[in-house]
Amino acid sequence: MDILIAAGLIVLLLVFLVGGVWIGLSLTAVGYLGMLAFTPRPPGDAMAVTIWGSGSSWTLTALPLFLWMGEILFRTRVSEDMFKGLAPWLERLPGRLLHTNIIGCTIFAAVSGSSAATCATIGKITLPELQKRGYPDSLALGTLAGAGTLGLLIPPSIIMIVYGVSAEVSIAKLFIGGVLPGLLLAGLFMGWVIVWALLNPGKIPPAGPRTTFLQKLDASRNLIPVILLIAAVLGSIYFGIATATEAAALGVVGSLIIAAFQKSLTRENFFASLMGATRLYCMIALILAGSAFLTLSMGYIGLPRHLAEWISSLNLSPLALLLALTLFYIVLGCFLDGISMVVLTMAVLLPTVQAAGIDLVWFGIFVVIVVEMAQITPPVGFNLFVLQGMTGRQITEIARYAIPYFVLMCLAVILIYTFPGIITWLPGKMIG
Template identity: 75%
Template structure:
């Protein structure tokens, strides 16, 4: 009966999504139909309790605050100032200013929480500048596509909050657990830029000017705002002074101060940032509400338990299970955005993951890296859309430029599997 229920509900879900119904409403509809068709329980009370208990979670308060922080910073000159501060330090490194894309995305990811915002913000300033200086288009777009995904992994990450709420995992631990994998990925991207540049020396333009050490230090003052904001947000979490929600409030206050200091905080920009964050949060909140009710409905039907039992009969090793799930998530990422992937699958997969003895904290970072891969996978790779809008290039062309970074993410997944301490060591040290 459970197999029949699963096939029927999956078919209905595909029909609803293909028909253009909002994801959150589709999830609720499937939950209602599942309970009416395959259980004796009425869906009304369960829906009300599930949505209210999920939506009133204090943990979830961090989400709109981090979204608002990102919207405020999107309207400042923060990315331009990062470019000015980083450029002089990279003139002697193979690849030179191509590294500003990776480091700029890494730094902006630590204050935006969004992959698309990171890619768009750094891309807007870096693409014209690098093109003017003669850097190859393939590497400019490729580094932006790959490094832009770090907005999902480097805290504070919007999708980490969504996973933490869906999987009942500490968001603070997820944030801390994403630091070393984020640095690992950024290092792999920069390593590839170095290797490619050494193999193609003639395609990298020479440094414009030789700057002295004191000139580099003077240029570094442009990095002060972003460094202070990162220290305020992440430092308050890592030191145990603030929860993720309280750190988000610190981030909003800090971003407002930065915007005011740069004279980009006007009545119009304030309202635009607030409304942008509100619209995005309402979309995410509706998806989470639908997911909460669908999780309850699937529990009543017994689908997660029976799926876990079925997978248990396959005798897959944890490694084979993770390999299968990675392919599954990348395929889903061809058609869905990252947040939808998380909320659609966690209810069913988490019992299976726990039964296989896989740490939900480690699995959260694993899933986010896989979802990062999906961000640069056509046809629905969000970073590809962003770069298409900025450059006017075809999605397929940008996807080809991004392929080396996709493969580097595969390498990162292998390293995380072989060395799980890359995720779990830092949270264990800092939070016990």
């Protein structure tokens, strides 16, 4: 019966999306109808409380601030300067400036802790430059969708905090455990871009004139403002000076200082950056609100709990259990955001995971990677929504561009299973 309900709700969501209904409203409508049809709880007051609660979260304040920071940087010379500084170093690497998406997302992931903020901020900076220089949209959007998910894996990560609290696991060990897998995924993404560029040499714009090492160092001066800004935001977090939200505010102030120093942000551009960030955040916030209400509805219906209990009852081997959980979370990602998936399933799954002898720190990173995969799978792939809102492209088109990165995440899961030390080695070196 649960499978039929799940299938029916997926079909209903797809009907709304194909019909052109806004994504956030589609999610809200499916949650409302699901609660109305399959639970005794009146959906009206629950919807109001949930939407208000999801929109008034203090933690969520970091997202619009990071988006505003990206809008400000987008309207200064920083984006152009970043390409000037990176281009000489990447000019002979197959794929050239496409790697700036991956490198930028890897760096910014260590600032934001959010997949949506990482994808949106780096996209605002890089997409216009890549399009202007003639790079293929399939690679520009695909690398951004895939690398944007690193916001969940490279610490600090909100979802790791949620898992650590749920599983009573050291959050510090989870943070440290996510570093090498995050770098592994970034390396896999860059490797795919290199392979694609070698197989399709005519589709990558030609390299500029060869530069000497001294010329590369001279061009790197253009990276100084970006490096200082990243150092300020990252340093404030890692040295315990500021929370992620406070660091985001610091990033906005820093970007305004850079813009003032460059004299490249006018009064008109300032208000344009503010309105651009507001529009993008409102789109994301509406999706978050709809997702929160759909999560509540699914919880009342009991779908996540029943599916998790069913998996627990199968008495699978560790390998079969992990394979089943991978498929389970990918399917669950059709309905829920990553944090909601963790919250609704951990209480049921953890006893089974522990009984199978699986290390809980390793399992936490595994869950984060699988949740990342759900970020780029339709119909509720959050990074796909963000890119759709930024570019106006069809979500199916963006999802098609993201397929290679989904496959690479599957490869990463195989690698961390085969070599669990990729996750457990660094936490094992921690003192205390």
